[in-house]
Amino acid sequence: MKLTQQHQSGFTLVEIAIVLVIIGLLLGGVLKGQEMIENSRIKSVAADLRGVSAAYNSYVDRFHALPGDELLATMTARGWPATAAAGNANNVLNITPAQTFTNAGEQTGLWQALRAAGFTTGDPAATGVAALPKTGTGGLIGVTVAPYGLTGVAGCVSGLTTKQARGVDTIIDGTEANNLGDARGINGAANPLAPVAAAPAATAYNETTIVNTWTLCRSL
Structure with a gap:
């Protein structure tokens, strides 16, 4: 018998x-x-956020009025739709923090005016939440007055992760300001989370312990 050797x-x-x-x-x-x-x-x-600020301030420079605060007659005289949401022309924007992501108050007219004037893209006749712009992260962009202890009109973004909120804060303030600089916000279970008027406490952006999304605002 011949034996053969097998190699594996x-x-x-x-x-x-x-x-x-x-x-x-x-x-x-x-x-x-x-x-x-x-x-x-x-x-x-x-x-x-910089784009919203540029559009808002460019509108003020061109028309010497606040977008969204003008009378309907003023807007239609420019050839804009007669269905535009008009303001009361009191030189004060009527948008509460709670209305930031509902597109209520004079914010509806604000977006319509910015779009009709060509400062932002989108349908000038759009209304409701669907008319609010969205960020590249999927959150909403809203405008309000004096959120988080900031002065004047502010732009806000919703739905940011803790990492994204830290990154945006760092870009805006130069260094991570933990809610104490020009960019301020809070995190919570709601999304979109409406900002509040009170200034937030200094909060570290801890990606391990903070799982809720953030709303971040900055003055325009």
Whole structure:
């Protein structure tokens, strides 16, 4: 009887090491890509707030009036829709913090005026929550007056994660201000979370312990 010797083939330690290195590089690339996407979203939110500020102040410079506060006759005289939401022309925007993400008060007219004047995109005739712009993170952009102890008209964004809120705060204030600078906000279970008038306490952006989303505002 002739006996034959069988050899089992398998991976060598060098081959296994090469495979592990390749897997590590792939995972590192995926994580790096996700981080870049997240950073891009954070920058887009800060840019959105700057854009609202630029549109609002450009409107004031051109028409010498607050968008949303003008009388209907004033707006229709420019050829804008007769269905525009008019204000009372008292040179004060009537938008409470609770109305920030409901598009109520004179905010409806504000967005219609900014769009009709060409300072922002969108349908000038749009009303309700659907008329509010959205950020690259999926949250809403709203305008209100004196939220979180800020003075004057402010732009707010909803639905930010703790990491995103930290990033936006850092971009706006130069360093992470923990709610004490120009960017201020709170976190809570509601989304969108309406801001309040009172200034928030200094709050560290702890991604481990804070799971609720943030609403962040800054003065225009």
